[in-house]
Amino acid sequence: MLAVEGLEVAYGDLQVVWGVSFQVPENSIVGILGSNGAGKTTTLMALAGLLPPLAGEITFKGESITGVPTHRLVDLGMVMIPEERATFATMSVADNLEIGAYTPRARPVKDETLDEVYSIFPRLAERRSQSAGTLSGGERQMLAIGKALMARPELLVLDEPSLGLAPIVVESTFEAIKDIRSRGVSVLMVEQHVELTLEIADHAYILEIGRIVADGTSAELASDSRVREAYLSL
Amino acid sequence: MTQLILQSAVSGLLVGGMYGLVALGLALAFGVLKVLNVAHGELLMLGGYASFFAFSLWGVDPFLSLPIVFVVLFLFGVLLYQVLFKYVTRFDIENRIKNSLLISFGLVLVLQALAVRFFTADERTISTSYSSEAITVGVVRIPVIRLAGFVVAVIATVALEWMLNHTRFGRAVRATAEDWTRAALTGVDVKWVYMIAFGISAGLAGIAGAMISFGYAVSPSIGLGWTLKALIVVVLAGLGSMRGILIAGMFLGLTEALAAVWVGGAYREVVALVVFLIVMSFRPQGFFGRARV
Numbered sequence: 001m002l003a004v005e006g007l008e009v010a011y012g013d014l015q016v017v018w019g020v021s022f023q024v025p026e027n028s029i030v031g032i033l034g035s036n037g038a039g040k041t042t043t044l045m046a047l048a049g050l051l052p053p054l055a056g057e058i059t060f061k062g063e064s065i066t067g068v069p070t071h072r073l074v075d076l077g078m079v080m081i082p083e084e085r086a087t088f089a090t091m092s093v094a095d096n097l098e099i100g101a102y103t104p105r106a107r108p109v110k111d112e113t114l115d116e117v118y119s120i121f122p123r124l125a126e127r128r129s130q131s132a133g134t135l136s137g138g139e140r141q142m143l144a145i146g147k148a149l150m151a152r153p154e155l156l157v158l159d160e161p162s163l164g165l166a167p168i169v170v171e172s173t174f175e176a177i178k179d180i181r182s183r184g185v186s187v188l189m190v191e192q193h194v195e196l197t198l199e200i201a202d203h204a205y206i207l208e209i210g211r212i213v214a215d216g217t218s219a220e221l222a223s224d225s226r227v228r229e230a231y232l233s234l
Numbered sequence: 235m236t237q238l239i240l241q242s243a244v245s246g247l248l249v250g251g252m253y254g255l256v257a258l259g260l261a262l263a264f265g266v267l268k269v270l271n272v273a274h275g276e277l278l279m280l281g282g283y284a285s286f287f288a289f290s291l292w293g294v295d296p297f298l299s300l301p302i303v304f305v306v307l308f309l310f311g312v313l314l315y316q317v318l319f320k321y322v323t324r325f326d327i328e329n330r331i332k333n334s335l336l337i338s339f340g341l342v343l344v345l346q347a348l349a350v351r352f353f354t355a356d357e358r359t360i361s362t363s364y365s366s367e368a369i370t371v372g373v374v375r376i377p378v379i380r381l382a383g384f385v386v387a388v389i390a391t392v393a394l395e396w397m398l399n400h401t402r403f404g405r406a407v408r409a410t411a412e413d414w415t416r417a418a419l420t421g422v423d424v425k426w427v428y429m430i431a432f433g434i435s436a437g438l439a440g441i442a443g444a445m446i447s448f449g450y451a452v453s454p455s456i457g458l459g460w461t462l463k464a465l466i467v468v469v470l471a472g473l474g475s476m477r478g479i480l481i482a483g484m485f486l487g488l489t490e491a492l493a494a495v496w497v498g499g500a501y502r503e504v505v506a507l508v509v510f511l512i513v514m515s516f517r518p519q520g521f522f523g524r525a526r527v
Contacts (some may be wrong), residue, residue, distance in 0.1 A: 071418050071420075074420065076422035090412050091412075
């Protein structure tokens, strides 16, 4: 589905990502794990066409997407949920979902998708006319995911979905991510919450100061002594 | 005295409608592109001349030429975006404001000089057969063309608000105004939204100019004065509500008119600015703005 090869990205004069390569196979959940400042968000910004990479090749569904503008990527089926407040606070829940289906790809099936989203998150249907800025943290996360689903993604990219959420909301968000994969959507998620991510991911990469230092299936990583020491505090 | 106050109040509200109409386009460009276009008044001036020449050269009624003026200025706005403001929108928000101020101030000088060169510095007014007609309501006399200008302002406000709230493009505009990165991640072609929004902003300036050359007067130097009024109105209203901008415009017009009666004509703008400062110290987000922007 997605393949990144030798990605190098700089933030202004400061190079943050050094030769990062990873893959997201079809119908899988892949995690990129790492602490603050490891270059996770920068990697995603390059992926989404928001930062031009210095070098490297990104292919999506077998075609190169390096240099393709952000809004075109959404239409191709790669939808990213940025970290925190991914929704439009000044708009109602209904308007957020409506604009979620903005692309030509999503528009013709908008009504069916909306029914589907409301069936996954019935709470959103109740809050339909409320402005997104007044939602609780958990509801806003549901809306962010619901809005992304409205775009009919084939690959959903999440930037730290657990950030700033209560533990119980994090659990339900991760359940929702599993549910989304079972509907045939591949998932790439960037996380600091290593333990929970390894529970749902098929494969994960460990990113440290802009380089991939380890990768493997979730079971392999969870039993790797270095990973256990550094990230799982076991 | 009552008659004078009533008459002034009505004239003030009508002028205020024009302030609101001018501010509408300025607020759209600022809210969406984060570009502060101080040449907005010069676009208005061009719209005024377009309407004036359509009338004096070809005898086109100013109401008939209104849609044409909108389209011409819309296209001119798109052109300005493509050759100037597109480059400003590459910066972050803070630098966009600074750079757009410099660029648009240059544009003020260029457009004014060109207008003097091609249209001469004379003040022009459109006078049609019905220009001097008026309606009398009680003791108040309302000139028809100024009332028409006000009606145009109301229609423009309602139309813009409807477009923003109920169309697909409007939702894209609101999304872009709130956060362009998130809008792009939603699939919105942000550059296209910028271009069309700037075109609409210029088109609205054109309509305002047409109504001003009709109910008031147009000359190459009128721009900056209207831009300043519009800036005051935008700050007074706060971003977020188009209706709020029209109301704030009427508030400013009314304040000026009443100040002219009670304090004296020479002080109308001073009094209006003092009232503006008082409002700002109690409600820095403006009448209708959201508390946190």
